[in-house]
Amino acid sequence: MLLPSNQILTAAQMRRAEEELMDAGTSVDALMQTAGRGAAEWVWRISGGRAVTVLCGPGNNGGDGYVIAQALLERGGAVRVIAASEPGTAVARTARGFYHGEVTGPDGGASGEVLVDCLFGTGLTRALSPEHTALLAQLAASHPYRVAVDLPSGVDSDTGQPLGPGLPAYDLTVALGAWKPAHFLMPACAQMGALRLVPIGIGPAANAAMLIERPRLHAPDADAHKYRRGLLAIIGGAMRGAALLAASAAQGAGAGYVKLLGDVPAPDDLVTDAQPLANALLDTRINAVLVGPGLGRDATARERLTLAVAENIPAVLDADALVLLAPRLLAERTAPLIATPHEGELAALERAFGCDAGGSKLDRARDLARASGMVIVAKGADTVIAAPDGRLALSPRASSWLSTAGTGDVLAGTIASRLANGADPFTAACQGVWLHGEAARRCPPAFTAGMLAAAIRSAYAASCD
Known part of the structure; x- marks a missing residue:
């Protein structure tokens, strides 16, 4: 079951979720109080008694700002509100009426320690006006610590794209009610700092994307043996190093038996099979195959x-296999496939399967999954997983040190290991992406792909109950 704390809602889904709460008897004013006071908890912790400036816009995000400011004021905090314009919704006007502190206009000028951006939030579809852009930039420059409430102003919540130039970076973003796609999609997510979620009572939403969280893995059963834990066959190729990296990662990710198909030198703990590939693949004990690395x-x-x-x-298809793949090769298949393309390979697959390459990364991954019948792991600085049945998952931001050669081979081996171990394809992809990100977190800066592969073991241990 998708927990409310894990779901990621588009702007339209968020509106429907709030409407359901109101239909059930919760007033919009009560929702704003819950959201604003929840966000104020985080601002209070961060400010530590330092002066706070709250920038309020005309809509409901501005209303949240007035609630935050009042909550800080009640605790004895030093707070000042700058109204970019007068409240334009009834609920924002009510929130403004409950605030008993100082309010200045956009020309009042302000400096302080902590800026809380409540100018605009979810649902914005147009660029900020030049006046609002200049005001936000000026306040960001005069406050060393910056907090965005719900989303940084000027970001498209569904795509993660900035709606205009010159938007500031933040140290913390406090999501209200539910995560939004922009919290995990580039380029916006790189500017958001730490992420925190304030629940407001929203229940599970239909067709919501999910945030990948720590899987609940376990040690092998007491009566386990190598074949019961899964046999993964990795097909080697011209560049043996890539396949060996994938195999090393797979050995640490749960499969009981990893075999390299090909006549290549390998470490003593990795079995190789040099017979012709057509014969090697006839082994009925094989639970999953990885082809592509090297x-x-x-x-x-x-x-x-x-x-x-x-x-x-x-x-699992990765790397060169994705460039060579043609739809006709899949015509007779019924067994599941997982594809792990980076941006260039994603574009190649879209051309091969006749997909429109427009839209957000979420849209592109979902459309390709439906067209190809494969689970798509659109990897990169932001990673999106899409299943043919419409399920979507996004990964939290991972270490930027993953931007080195060979880490994609490690990811492919990790996912393939989970698939061989018995996870369904979508789950295997989610588990593999989490293990990959956790392994990176455990590695020192400037790690190599080999170091990352070795760290998959400790990431697996961290996921065990």
């Missing part, structure tokens, strides 16, 4: 990919 793009690579997808075995 595969190459020549005729031999194309043949190996064709053989891999011809066998009706759950599979």
Whole structure:
């Protein structure tokens, strides 16, 4: 079951969720008090008695700002409100009426320690006016610590795209009611700092995307053996290092048996099978196949990919396999497939499967999953997972040190290991992405892909009950 704290809502879904609360008897004023006072808790902790400036816009996000300011005032905080314009909604006007502190206009000028941005929030679809842009920039420059309430002003909540230039960065973003896609999509998420969520009573929403959280993994059963834990076959290719990285990660991610198919040198703890690939793939004990890391793009690579997808075995396709993949190769398949494209490979797959490359990364991953029948892991600084049945998941921001060669091979091996271990494809993808991000968090700066692969083991341990 998708918990409310894990769900990610679009602007339209958020409006419907709030309407359901109001239909059930909660007033819009009560919702604003809950949201604003919840956000004020975080501002109070951060400010530590330092002067706070709250920038309020004309809409409901501005109303949240007045509630925050009043809550701080009641605690004895030093707070000042700057009204970019007069409240334009009834609920914002009510919140303004309950605030008993100082309010100045946009020309009043202010400096302080903490800026709370309540100018605009979820649902904004147009760029900030030049006046609002200049005011926000001036206040951001004069306050060393900046907090965005719900979303930074000027960000599209559904796509994570800035709606205009010159938007400031924040140290903390406090989401109200539910996470929004922009909290986890580039480029906006890189400017949001730490993320915190204030619940307001919203229940599970239909067709909501989910935030990937720590999976509940476990040690093998007492009577387990290597085949029961899953046999993963990794198909080698022209560049053996990539397949070895994937295999190392897979060994730490739960599969009981990892075998490299190909006549290549390998560590002593990795079994290799040098017989012809068509024969090796006839082993009925194989639970999953990984093809792509180090595969190459020549005729031999194309043949190996064709053989891999011809066998009706759950599979993960990565790297070169995604560039070589043609829809006709999947025509007879019924076993599940997971594809792990980066941006360039995503575009290649969209061309191959006739998808429109427009829209947000969420839209693109979902459309490709439906067109191809594969679970899509659109990886990168923001990672989106989409299933053919419409399920969506987003990953929290991971370490930027992942931007080094070979980390994609580690991710592919980790996901394939979870698939071989018995997880369904969407779950395997989510678990693999979490383990990959957690392993990166445990590595020192400037880590290598080999160090990341070795850290998958400790990430798995951290996920065990």
